[in-house]
Amino acid sequence: MVDxxxxxxxxxxxxxxxxxxxxxxxxxxxxxxARRHFVGKxxxxxxxxxxxxxxPVVTGLLLLKAFGARGPLGGLDVPxxxxxAVLAAFTVGLPLYIMAARSAFxxxxxxxxxxxxxxxxxxxxxxxxxxxxxALPGILAGxxxxxxxxxxxxxxxxxxxxNIEGETRTMALAVYTLLEMPEGEEGIxxxxxxxxxxxxxxxxxxxxxxxxxxxRLETRR
Amino acid sequence: xxxxxxxxxxPGTVLGPLTLIALSLxxxxxxxxxxxxxxxxxxxxxxxxTEVVPELTTAFSIAVPGAVQYSFAGTNRLxxxxxxxAPADVFLSANTRWDEYLLERxxxxxxxxxxFAENHLVLIVPSDAPTDAxxxxxxxxxxxxxxxxxxxxxxxxxxxxxxxxGLLEEVRPKVVRGDNVSLVLHWVATGELGAGIVYxxxxxxxxxxxxxxxxxxVAAHGPIEYTAAVVTEAHHLxxxxxxxxxxxxxxxxxxxxxxxxxxx
Numbered sequence: 494m495v496d497x498x499x500x501x502x503x504x505x506x507x508x509x510x511x512x513x514x515x516x517x518x519x520x521x522x523x524x525x526x527a528r529r530h531f532v533g534k535x536x537x538x539x540x541x542x543x544x545x546x547x548x549p550v551v552t553g554l555l556l557l558k559a560f561g562a563r564g565p566l567g568g569l570d571v572p573x574x575x576x577x578a579v580l581a582a583f584t585v586g587l588p589l590y591i592m593a594a595r596s597a598f599x600x601x602x603x604x605x606x607x608x609x610x611x612x613x614x615x616x617x618x619x620x621x622x623x624x625x626x627x628a629l630p631g632i633l634a635g636x637x638x639x640x641x642x643x644x645x646x647x648x649x650x651x652x653x654x655x656n657i658e659g660e661t662r663t664m665a666l667a668v669y670t671l672l673e674m675p676e677g678e679e680g681i682x683x684x685x686x687x688x689x690x691x692x693x694x695x696x697x698x699x700x701x702x703x704x705x706x707x708x709r710l711e712t713r714r
Numbered sequence: 715x716x717x718x719x720x721x722x723x724x725p726g727t728v729l730g731p732l733t734l735i736a737l738s739l740x741x742x743x744x745x746x747x748x749x750x751x752x753x754x755x756x757x758x759x760x761x762x763x764t765e766v767v768p769e770l771t772t773a774f775s776i777a778v779p780g781a782v783q784y785s786f787a788g789t790n791r792l793x794x795x796x797x798x799x800a801p802a803d804v805f806l807s808a809n810t811r812w813d814e815y816l817l818e819r820x821x822x823x824x825x826x827x828x829x830f831a832e833n834h835l836v837l838i839v840p841s842d843a844p845t846d847a848x849x850x851x852x853x854x855x856x857x858x859x860x861x862x863x864x865x866x867x868x869x870x871x872x873x874x875x876x877x878x879x880g881l882l883e884e885v886r887p888k889v890v891r892g893d894n895v896s897l898v899l900h901w902v903a904t905g906e907l908g909a910g911i912v913y914x915x916x917x918x919x920x921x922x923x924x925x926x927x928x929x930x931x932v933a934a935h936g937p938i939e940y941t942a943a944v945v946t947e948a949h950h951l952x953x954x955x956x957x958x959x960x961x962x963x964x965x966x967x968x969x970x971x972x973x974x975x976x977x978x
Contacts (some may be wrong), residue, residue, distance in 0.1 A: 525965075557906065561913055562906050563905050573858060651893045655860075656893060657891065671866070672791075673788065673863065
C-alpha cells in the first residue's frame with residue numbers, strides 16, 4: 494500500500510514544482526519589499542510571511558477554505574490532487590524564498606542601478622542585466638531552502654491534499670503512514686536515509702549559493 | 715538567512731540588558747517545562763474519545779479530586795508511546811488489538827471486562843445531500859470518498875466493512891485517506907467530499923452539517939470496542955483503578971450515552 498519509491502518521486506516533483514513556481518513570486522515580492530516604499534507594505538509582507546509563523550495545519554485549513562468546493566476558488570478543483578500538494582508546499586515555502594530574495598536585493602548597491610539608468614538603459618533592462626544577476630545567488634539560496642521545506646511539508650498537505658497513495662502521499666506522509674503499521678519498519682528506515690541524504694545535499698547547495706553570493710558582491714565592489 | 719551585509723554593531727550598553735532579558739526568558743520557559751510538582755493523573759485516550767473524556771474526568775474528579783491531564787491521538791500511536799515509556803496512568807483504546815498488545819507485554823493491567831463502551835461505523839454525507847439512495851449507490855455517485863488512514867482503527871474497520879459489502883475494490887481509486895477520523899468528518903461537513911466513513915459518535919458531533927446515510931452492521935467489521943487499562947508504570951495506580959471502576963458507574967454511562975456510545 495505504501496510505496497517508498499513513489500513517495501520519493503512525488504516529493505521531488507512537489508519540491509521542484511513549488512520551487513520553480515515560487516521563483517517569479519519571490520523575485521517580484523522580494524524586490525518590491527527591498528526597493529519600494531508604498532502604503533500597505535507592512536501588511537503585504539505580513540501576509541506573505543504569515544505561513545512561516547502559522548502552524549502548517551492552519552495554513553492548510555485556510556487554503557482549504559479558499560480552494561474548497563464551497564470556497565471562492567472551488568471551481569479550480571484543487572483539493573486532493575497533486576496540485577494541492579504543490580500548492581501547500583508552495584505556500585509554506587514562500588516566506589523563506591521571499592526573505593532570501595529580499596535580503597539578496599537589499600545587498601545589491603542601488604548605485605549600480607542609478608548609473609545604468611543614467612546611461613540611458615531602461616529600468617527593466619537594468620533590472621534584468623544588473624540587479625537580478627547580482628542578487629541571483631541569494632535568491633537561489635532561498636530556492637534551496639524552499640525546496641527543502643517542501644520536502645518536509647506535512648501539516649498543510651494532509652489537510653488540503655489528503656494522503657492518497659501515488660497522488661499526494663509524499664515522503665513525509667509515507668513515513669507517517671508507515672510509522673503506524675507494525676510492518677513499516679523497513680520502509681521507514683529507507684525513507685529516513687533518503688531524507689537525510691537529500692537534506693545534506695540541499696544544505697550543501699545552500700551553503701555554496703550563499704558563498705557564491707558573497708564572492709560576487711565582493712568582486713564587484 | 716544568508717548574512718549578506720555586516721550586521722550593524724550593537725552598542726554594549728544595549729547588549730547587556732538584552733542578554734539578561736533573553737536569559738531570563740529562557741530560564742522562565744525551562745522552569746515552566748519541568749516544575750517540581752507531583753506528576754498529574756494522565757489519561758491517554760483514542761482520538762474518537764476527545765469530546766467525552768473531559769466530561770468523564772470532570773465527573774470523576776468530583777469523586778476523586780486532583781488534577782487530570784489527557785492526551786488524544788490514534789490508538790496505535792498512544793500504544794507506541796506507552797511502549798516507549800511515556801508517563802501515563804490510564805490508556806483508553808479504540809480497539810482491543812492494541813489493548814491486548816500492551817497487556818501481553820505487561821505494560822498495562824486490567825480486569826476481565828475491560829471493554830467499557832461500543833461504537834458503530836456509519837456512512838456520512840453532507841447534510842444537503844440525499845441519504846436514502848443506499849450504501850452502494852451513494853458510494854458510486856460520490857466523486858471521492860473519505861476514509862481514515864489504513865493504520866488507524868477507524869480506517870481498518872472501514873476497509874473491513876467495505877470489503878464485506880463487496881465494494882472496496884470498486885471504490886478504492888476514489889478513496890482519500892484522512893490523517894484521522896476528525897479530518898474525514900471535516901471534509902464531509904464542509905462539502906469537500908461527497909461521502910465518508912466515520913464513527914457514529916463523530917457524526918453526532920457535527921449533526922447539523924452531516925447526515926448518516928447508512929449504519930454498518932457490526933458483523934461486517936466486528937465489534938468496535940473501547941477498552942480501559944491502567945498503565946503498569948503508572949504514578950497513580952489506585953486512582954487509575956478507581957477511574958476504571960468509575961467508567962462502569964451509572965454516571966459515566968449517562969455521559970457515554972449522551973455522546974452516542976453504547977456503554978457496557
